[in-house]
Amino acid sequence: xxxDIDYDALKKRGFLRQKQExxxxxxxxxxKGNYTREEFLIFGDISRKYGKGIIxxxxxxxxxxxxxxxxxIENVEREILEAGIQPGTSGPRIRTTTTCPGNxxxxxxxIDPFSLYxxxxxxxxxxxxxxxxxxxxxxxxxxxxxCTRANxxxxxxxxxxxxxxxxxxxxxxxxxxxxxGRTPHEGFKLDKVFTEDEVLSIVERVVRFYKENAKxxxxxxxxxxxxxxxxxxxxxGL
Numbered sequence: 001x002x003x004d005i006d007y008d009a010l011k012k013r014g015f016l017r018q019k020q021e022x023x024x025x026x027x028x029x030x031x032k033g034n035y036t037r038e039e040f041l042i043f044g045d046i047s048r049k050y051g052k053g054i055i056x057x058x059x060x061x062x063x064x065x066x067x068x069x070x071x072x073i074e075n076v077e078r079e080i081l082e083a084g085i086q087p088g089t090s091g092p093r094i095r096t097t098t099t100c101p102g103n104x105x106x107x108x109x110x111i112d113p114f115s116l117y118x119x120x121x122x123x124x125x126x127x128x129x130x131x132x133x134x135x136x137x138x139x140x141x142x143x144x145x146x147c148t149r150a151n152x153x154x155x156x157x158x159x160x161x162x163x164x165x166x167x168x169x170x171x172x173x174x175x176x177x178x179x180x181g182r183t184p185h186e187g188f189k190l191d192k193v194f195t196e197d198e199v200l201s202i203v204e205r206v207v208r209f210y211k212e213n214a215k216x217x218x219x220x221x222x223x224x225x226x227x228x229x230x231x232x233x234x235x236x237g238l
Contacts, residue, residue: 005070014087015073018066025056025066026076027088029096031121032114033061042083050076060098060137062088092217093130094207095137097121102142102159109142110159110170116140116196124203133214136207137179144173151187152178154210154220155203162193172199176206177221185221188229190238205236 007017015024026046030039043055047065050072056064068076080087089095099117103109120138139148141158150156156175161168171193178187194202206220209232214223224232 008091010073011090012093013077014090015068015077016090020067022070023066024068024070024073025064026068026080027058027090028063028065028080029086029088030061030063032099032117035063039083039085042080042085046076046079058088060096062096089130092134093132093136094125095135097138097140098148098153099140100142100147102140106142108145110161111142111172113140113142113159116157116172116199119196119200120203123200124207127204132207132211134217134219136210136220138203149178149180151175151189152180152184153187154179155206156187157199160193164193169193171195174199174202177224179219179221181219183222185219187221202236202238205238209236 010017010024014027016027018025028043043063043065047053047055050069051065051067054066056066058064077087097117097120099113100106101109102111102113104112104114117140137153138155139150139153139157141148141150141156143159146156146158148156150158153175154177156178158173160171160173162171172195174190174194175187176190177185179185190202210220210223213227214220227235
């Protein structure tokens with residue numbers, strides 16, 4: 001394997017190096033965790049032609065095709081892009097937002113996570129940019145069951161029934177500073193039930209703050225620990 005390969009550039013294109021020398025996996029994304037029949041057929045065809053016929057579902061709702069040779073990457077990339085399939089985001093950037101179906105078909109769902117997903121993917125990526133000091137994950141759950149592990153990502157959101165006022169309303173609970181990995185951290189919950197517009201504002205402010213202040217490869221949890229929770233909340237206007 002030549003040492004001239006830019007593995008970081010390949011990561012951004014959705015191709016990750018495997019433990020086996022000379023082999024890569026393609027990581028593709030599905031908006032809101034949804035895939036069509038046609039997309040599954042394309043994945044199957046690519047896996048048969050360029051891999052070992054295996055398709056793996058990731059924990060963040062992506063699909064992976066392992067055992068792709070380096071010399072086949074250009075062809076694989078061309079075929080998925082021609083089919084309208086987007087590669088998965090990897091490396092130091094905002095990762096694909098994960099969602100459960102929420103009230104679209106789950107009986108426990110209080111909110112529509114797909115609607116919030118669309119706003120985050122469209123607005124935050126455009127206004128803040130995707131490239132960041134390190135990986136940054138956002139998860140949305142439709143109810144307090146937190147099926148997408150909302151309390152274990154940089155920004156976690158779930159639907160919440162708010163009974164603090166004279167009338168019951170449905171809003172959003174927000175967690176900040178969670179992460180998995182080698183040094184996992186539990187996110188802390190903000191002490192309020194928010195509207196969807198307020199959630200979008202929080203996401204944008206936190207992403208901007210992280211982008212401007214974090215060191216290379218520093219997760220949000222460690223940046224908050226370094227600044228102190230109180231100062232961090234003040235600096236992002238919370």
